[in-house]
Amino acid sequence: MMKAFADERIGAGEKRLVVDLEACTGMDSTFMGTLAGMASKLSAVDSGKLQIASADERNRRSLEDLGLDFLMEINPPDAIWQNKLNATRSELKPIGTTAAADPRTSGLHVLEAHRKLSALNEKNEQAFSAVVSMLEKETASDTKSLEAGRQTQS
Numbered sequence: 001m002m003k004a005f006a007d008e009r010i011g012a013g014e015k016r017l018v019v020d021l022e023a024c025t026g027m028d029s030t031f032m033g034t035l036a037g038m039a040s041k042l043s044a045v046d047s048g049k050l051q052i053a054s055a056d057e058r059n060r061r062s063l064e065d066l067g068l069d070f071l072m073e074i075n076p077p078d079a080i081w082q083n084k085l086n087a088t089r090s091e092l093k094p095i096g097t098t099a100a101a102d103p104r105t106s107g108l109h110v111l112e113a114h115r116k117l118s119a120l121n122e123k124n125e126q127a128f129s130a131v132v133s134m135l136e137k138e139t140a141s142d143t144k145s146l147e148a149g150r151q152t153q154s
Helices: 002-011 029-043 057-065 082-091 103-120 122-153
Strands: 016-020 049-053
Touching: 002 016, 002 029, 016 029, 029 049, 029 057, 029 103, 103 122
Parallel strands: 016 049
Antiparallel strands: none
């Protein structure tokens, strides 16, 4: 859902997205790969930036360990939203649906996220190569199935 929302906002011309990690007690590699994908799409936009709010020491270290601090701004002290964070949080409302995602697209999303992480640096490529290989095998039939479905709809 976060990826779809980010894609929609970037497509609408947003140049800055802020991900608030205040309630985040830990992140997995898929989530961090999704952040990397969002940051990459934003950096392709003129002056686009992904900014991370309220990353505690553990989350900051996780992002930095994978090299994501080169793609995004983590707790930027001069961000325009920095003094309005609590007010902004109080105005947030849930969006979208909590319906279960298609397992085929979920698997492809996990693969894409790990490919993004692997592409960042050699250390990540080595760390995630087995995961990417396994996911490529697991999602090969999903990719074909989704492509066939798209062709049928055309």
